Amino acid sequence: MQEIFFDAHTHAHFAAFKDDMDEVLKRALDNNVYLINVGTQIDTSKKAVEVAHKYPKGVYATIGLHPVHTEKSYHDPQELGINTTKEEGLALSNAEGFTSRGEVFDYDAYKELSKSEKVVGIGECGLDYYRLTEETKKTQKEAFLKQIELAYDIKKPLMIHCREAFDDLIDILESHKNELLNGYAGVTHFFAGTKDQAKKLLELGFAFSFGGASTFPEKAGKYSYREVIEYLPMDKIVLETDAPYVTPVPYRGKRNEPVYVIEVAKKIAELKNLTLGETRDSTTQNVLNIFKIKI
Numbered sequence: 001m002q003e004i005f006f007d008a009h010t011h012a013h014f015a016a017f018k019d020d021m022d023e024v025l026k027r028a029l030d031n032n033v034y035l036i037n038v039g040t041q042i043d044t045s046k047k048a049v050e051v052a053h054k055y056p057k058g059v060y061a062t063i064g065l066h067p068v069h070t071e072k073s074y075h076d077p078q079e080l081g082i083n084t085t086k087e088e089g090l091a092l093s094n095a096e097g098f099t100s101r102g103e104v105f106d107y108d109a110y111k112e113l114s115k116s117e118k119v120v121g122i123g124e125c126g127l128d129y130y131r132l133t134e135e136t137k138k139t140q141k142e143a144f145l146k147q148i149e150l151a152y153d154i155k156k157p158l159m160i161h162c163r164e165a166f167d168d169l170i171d172i173l174e175s176h177k178n179e180l181l182n183g184y185a186g187v188t189h190f191f192a193g194t195k196d197q198a199k200k201l202l203e204l205g206f207a208f209s210f211g212g213a214s215t216f217p218e219k220a221g222k223y224s225y226r227e228v229i230e231y232l233p234m235d236k237i238v239l240e241t242d243a244p245y246v247t248p249v250p251y252r253g254k255r256n257e258p259v260y261v262i263e264v265a266k267k268i269a270e271l272k273n274l275t276l277g278e279t280r281d282s283t284t285q286n287v288l289n290i291f292k293i294k295i
C-alpha cells in the first residue's frame with residue numbers, strides 16, 4: 001500500500017471549483033489523496049469523466065442521475081453555476097456548460113459514457129425524499145431502477161445516495177439481491193440511516209462512506225454517526241468529503257475539498273480505536289476492491 005487516502009465520493013468538478021479546480025486536485029494529489037468525482041446528471045457526469053482523463057493517476061469518476069435531478073425545480077449554484085436559467089423544464093446552459101433540468105435517465109448516453117476506463121461506478125443514484133412530493137417518488141424510483149440495470153449491464157458497482165428514504169431503497173435493492181451480492185453493490189454514500197438499516201444494507205453487500213458530518217459534535221437525542229460507525233466492520237467503511245459540501249471539523253465554514261478527507265480519517269480512527277495509518281490503508285483497500293481500481 002502506498003500510504004494513500006481515498007476520497008470515495010467528492011465533486012471537485014462542480015461549479016464551486018470553477019476557478020481553482022486544478023489547484024484543488026493538485027493539493028489532494030500532493031497530499032496522497034486520491035478521489036472519485038461523482039456525477040449527478042449528464043453534464044456533471046461528462047465533466048467528471050473529462051477531469052479524470054486529465055490526470056494520469058488518482059482521479060476517477062462515477063456517472064449517474066441523482067434523484068433530485070429527476071425534478072425540475074432543483075438547482076444548486078455550487079453544483080451547476082449561478083447563471084443557469086430554466087424554460088419549460090429545459091435549462092439553458094451557463095458559462096460552465098452545466099444545465100439544470102428535470103432529467104429523464106438516458107440509458108444509452110450513460111452507457112456510452114461508461115466505456116471510459118476512468119468510470120468506476122454508476123451514481124450517485126437512489127432516492128431522496130427530503131425536499132420532494134409524493135408524485136416525484138415514482139420518477140425517482142424509475143430512474144434508480146434503470147441505473148441498477150445499467151450497473152449490471154456494464155459490470156460496475158453502484159454509488160448510492162439516499163436521504164429519508166431508506167425503507168423504500170432497501171425494498172428496491174432486496175429485489176436485486178443476487179446481482180448485488182455478485183459485486184455490484186458498491187457504496188451507500190453519506191450514510192445516515194439506523195443500525196437496523198445498515199444491517200440490511202450489509203446483507204446486500206454494501207459498504208458505507210462517511211464524511212464531514214461524522215466529525216461534528218454529537219447532540220443527545222440527535223442522529224449518532226458514532227453508533228453506526230462503531231457497529232460497522234472496518235472492511236465496509238470508506239471515506240468521503242462530498243465536497244464542496246459538509247466541511248469537516250476544523251475547517252467548518254470553509255468550502256470543503258478532497259484533501260480534508262484526512263480529517264474524516266482521523267475521526268474514524270478515533271471511533272474504531274485504530275491508528276491513522278491503519279484507517280487510511282483499510283479504507284483505501286476497500287475502495288480499490290469495491291471499484292476494482294488498480295493503483
Ligand SMILES: [Zn+2]
Nearest residue numbers: 009038124242
Ligand atoms: Zn454527492
